[in-house]
Amino acid sequence: ILYIKHNEKTILGNQALFDIFESLQVEEDNDSMTFLEVRPETMFEQVDQQEAFEAYFEEVLNGELPEGMLSLSIDQGEYFIQVYAEKIELGDQSDGTILVFRDVTAETEVDRMKSELVSTVSHELRTPLSSIYGFTELMLKRDLDPARNKRYLQTIHDESKRLTDLVSDFLNVQRMESGRQSYEKEVFDLIDTVREQTRFYQAATEKHRLQLDVDEAHEFLVNADKNSMKQLIGNLVNNAIKYSPDGGDVVISLTHHHNQIELSVRDFGLGIPSSAMPHLFSKFYRVDNSDSRKIGGTGLGLSICKEIVRAHDGNIDVESILGEGTVFKVLLPSVSDTLIEMD
Numbered sequence: 001i002l003y004i005k006h007n008e009k010t011i012l013g014n015q016a017l018f019d020i021f022e023s024l025q026v027e028e029d030n031d032s033m034t035f036l037e038v039r040p041e042t043m044f045e046q047v048d049q050q051e052a053f054e055a056y057f058e059e060v061l062n063g064e065l066p067e068g069m070l071s072l073s074i075d076q077g078e079y080f081i082q083v084y085a086e087k088i089e090l091g092d093q094s095d096g097t098i099l100v101f102r103d104v105t106a107e108t109e110v111d112r113m114k115s116e117l118v119s120t121v122s123h124e125l126r127t128p129l130s131s132i133y134g135f136t137e138l139m140l141k142r143d144l145d146p147a148r149n150k151r152y153l154q155t156i157h158d159e160s161k162r163l164t165d166l167v168s169d170f171l172n173v174q175r176m177e178s179g180r181q182s183y184e185k186e187v188f189d190l191i192d193t194v195r196e197q198t199r200f201y202q203a204a205t206e207k208h209r210l211q212l213d214v215d216e217a218h219e220f221l222v223n224a225d226k227n228s229m230k231q232l233i234g235n236l237v238n239n240a241i242k243y244s245p246d247g248g249d250v251v252i253s254l255t256h257h258h259n260q261i262e263l264s265v266r267d268f269g270l271g272i273p274s275s276a277m278p279h280l281f282s283k284f285y286r287v288d289n290s291d292s293r294k295i296g297g298t299g300l301g302l303s304i305c306k307e308i309v310r311a312h313d314g315n316i317d318v319e320s321i322l323g324e325g326t327v328f329k330v331l332l333p334s335v336s337d338t339l340i341e342m343d
Contacts, residue, residue, distance in 0.1 A: 006063060048075075060097050065085055132160065197233040224312050251264075
């Protein structure tokens with residue numbers, strides 16, 4: 001709240017206002033005070049729409065009451081607020097104007113995510129659907145030689161699988177967020193699943209060489225849901241391949257760390273800018289640079305990975321150097337020590 005007392009020519013703000021506008025520094029201890037005096041010039045510097053806010057504030061200082069709400073962002077979008085003004089009257093006399101700043105950062109973020117969801121879904125679904133429609137139309141209207149016919153059918157098959165994977169990702173996220181995702185855990189050797197996924201993705205690429213770095217003499221027993229582990233490993237390996245568009249090595253490792261198993265997937269591709277690292281596991285987040293923008297995807301894969309790891313009492317982390325590559329590391333509880341003690 002910002003309280004403008006026109007007769008006394010003073011401007012006061014409450015503690016919540018000072019929490020948002022860090023430029024309103026107070027040197028002395030005023031914790032016991034409800035309102036503190038404000039210099040509005042310092043507030044203007046933090047507002048991204050400075051000219052609009054100054055004009056709005058000038059109207060209020062002149063005794064006018066602006067209509068409607070003013071939407072602003074602060075500190076390059078760190079906060080989103082709505083401002084509206086109300087007259088304060090004591091008896092028949094006007095005592096001043098109060099400006100109410102409503103923090104709508106959470107609502108703005110939800111709206112942004114909804115918009116991104118609609119945009120992502122429409123874009124990602126449109127691409128394979130267009131291919132399927134186009135190639136089926138060609139096959140229906142033209143007499144094609146067997147080789148071309150088979151090539152078109154293969155494309156339709158691949159795009160149909162891509163559609164299935166996209167829908168599965170959306171449904172998985174929905175189930176995870178609603179708490180309806182179930183995991184059928186059992187004890188098994190993770191190395192078998194890693195081998196299976198490595199063979200699968202190696203067959204799908206000719207530009208990359210997938211290498212297993214595993215001590216085959218050791219077991220890597222985990223108590224986990226097999227399908228979830230396949231999805232976790234598959235997402236990480238698929239990411240490594242996608243973000244190494246020029247090809248190269250992808251190294252998948254399994255190692256023991258005391259009572260934990262570390263699964264790591266390393267590529268030597270584009271790398272990730274440091275500014276993107278804090279947002280990497282957020283839903284629908286895509287790294288936005290000229291190289292990665294050409295690569296398709298929903299931005300759901302890593303958020304699904306994080307949820308799977310969390311549900312298995314593990315941890316996932318990432319290290320990356322832009323232009324040199326990325327390594328994702330997953331730590332999962334090992335059941336080997338427990339079984340040895342039982343034996």
